Each structure stands twice: as structure tokens, then as C-alpha cells.
Amino acid sequence: MKEKLLFFTTLFVLALVPLFGGGCSAPASHSNVSIGEALPDFSLKDLQGETHTLRGYAGNVVVLEMSNIECPWSVGANPDLIDLQNRYADEGVVFLGIDSHATKTVDEIRAFTESIELNFPMLKDVDNVYADVLGAVTTPEIYILDKAGKLVYHGAFDDRKQPDEKGAHAYTENAIKAALAGEAANPAEVKSWGCTIKRK
């Protein structure tokens, strides 16, 4: 009886070998911040030279978008972000773009944002300092904070298959609605294909 018990116990344990030794685990996140955590503060200037801090928007739902004016994937999301800003501004949702790209100047970024009539501040992250703090690597990459300053969503704007085609799942808007309602976003993290942030 004891031998049979040992036999089947051993088989059960060995059945777990592929799970722990076969490389079937989920990939680790690259982010330095986790859902439910507060984002580190920043002090970044917009394209007009005005300084913005994250703590300055405490009490608001905040949408941060890691942006890049030469990335089609990031550029493609701009009209949708502009639309969201228009629809959610009255509910106190704050949109901030952050450009950490090493090769783009403030003048170049300003000219582009003016051409598309961007309706929220674009901040220049000199030497990609804040991108490094966050562990951000892609554009666009969205971070949404609830009114308590906690991260409720991180990742893709939506699940678009092409840069300028809306996806079927509006992750960003759904997370904004969840944050306004004081609820958890679902999904809370979604990776997406995009452009690398060209770092200094």
C-alpha cells in the first residue's frame, strides 16, 4: 500500500517537471512599476517651457502616453487620444504625452503637435530619464493612474492590427472608465507591438 502511494506520488511530482523545467512560464514584465503602485513623480517641461509634475495632478485620473512623432504606431493613436481628451476632459481626466526619444528636439516635436492640433500637453523627457524610471520601452505605451495616483492600467492603447486602424478592444478608454468609477481595469496590462524608444 505504501509502495503504491509512493509510486503515484512520484508520478504526480514528475508530471510537474514540464511546468517548472520546460520553460512554459509566463514572461516577466519589463516595467519598473506594478499595477496598484504609485508612479514616481516627475518634473518635465512641455513644449512651451512650462513645468509639469505628476503630483500637480493629484486627485485626477491621469493618462500618460509615451509618445514618438516618428513612430507610425504612436502617430496613429494620436487622433484617438485627442478624441478621448475631448470626451473626458469635463470629468477631470488629464492627458499628458511624454516624448523620451533622444533624436527629436523640442522644436521638431512642437511643430508636429501643432500640425495635428494636439489638445493636451506634450512633455519632453530629456535624456530619457523618466522613461528609465518607468522602464518604458515602446511607443505608444500607456500608463493610467486613478485619483489616488495608483497605476490601474499599463500597456497598449488598444489592440489595433495596423498603426492607424482602431482596434476592437479599447483598453485605454475602458481603463479610464474603470478609474473614474473607482474600479479595477480589465485587462490591467496588455503588451503591444510598437517602436523602441531611442535612448541617449
Place this chain on the structure above:
Amino acid sequence: MLKNTTTLLIGLFFVVAIVGCKAGPTVVWEAQTVDLTDAAEIAAAIQSEKGKVLVLNFWASWCLPCVEELPALSSFYEQYKGRGVTIYGVSLDDPDTLESLIKPFIAKNNIPYAIRVLTDRDVDLVSQAVKTPITGALPVSLIYDRKGRLVHSQEGLITLEMLEEFVKPLL
């Protein structure tokens, strides 16, 4: 009797558990071919290239650094294909544009190695297939040694000098 049987079964189970996770269909992407692919086939292609050094490059025609690094990848492939190096390119362009955009782009840029266009966009699934967490940021080049082990992950543009630095020691 039970002891011997137990030992035999444990040994067989162990072998199946390990080998069963690794075995799969043989997938070889011939040079200068362009077709669709998915995460499962990518995993099989990596396994099938054991014995060679494999550079797996994720790119898209809309990605500026991806296009910028194509000449370096093509040149490196031409120099080293006879020395046991393979390059596979995986495009994140729209699969529906395979004939209208992707194939003409590849022909125009004289890409000499195999290209496949990814149909399933789940970054986590692809990460499992390539045996490392990738962020989804393009371009990314993954280098596997002759035993199929990932030895280097290069996120961002890769140069000819980098390719020689990372690949030559594996030859």
C-alpha cells in the same frame, strides 16, 4: 517486482516529460521565401535550426530603425550563410498586405533571407515561443547558438559590427 517496475516507469516518465516538451515538427524557412507564420511555428523553426547560429529579427516596414538595419542584416547573411548562420525575419506588417506591400518591399530591398509575417499578435505568446520576454518594441533581434539556446537579445537597431561581435564567437 514492483520496485523494478516503478524504477522503469519513473525513468520513462522523466524522459517523456523532458523530451516531450522539446520535440515538435521540423520547420525550415527557405531563403528568399515569404509567407505567413504564427507563434507556434516560430518556436518550431527555432528548434529546427539547431546546428546553426540563428538570428531571429522582428521588424516592420513602418518601423524606421527596422528598415535602417536591413542592409546590415542582408550583408551579414550573405557573408556568413556558408558558415552555418541563418537569419529569419518576422514582420509585424499587416498579413493582409502580404502581396500588395510586403513582398514588393522585400523585393525592392533585396532581402536575401527568409521572411515570415506574424498572424497572431499576442506578445506574450511570441515571448514564450522565442524563449525570452520581449516587450513588443521593434526592432528586436534574438541570437541563438547552435544548441538553440538564446544567447543575446538586442532591442533597437542592430549594426553589422554588433552582429559580428555577437555571432562570430558562436561559429
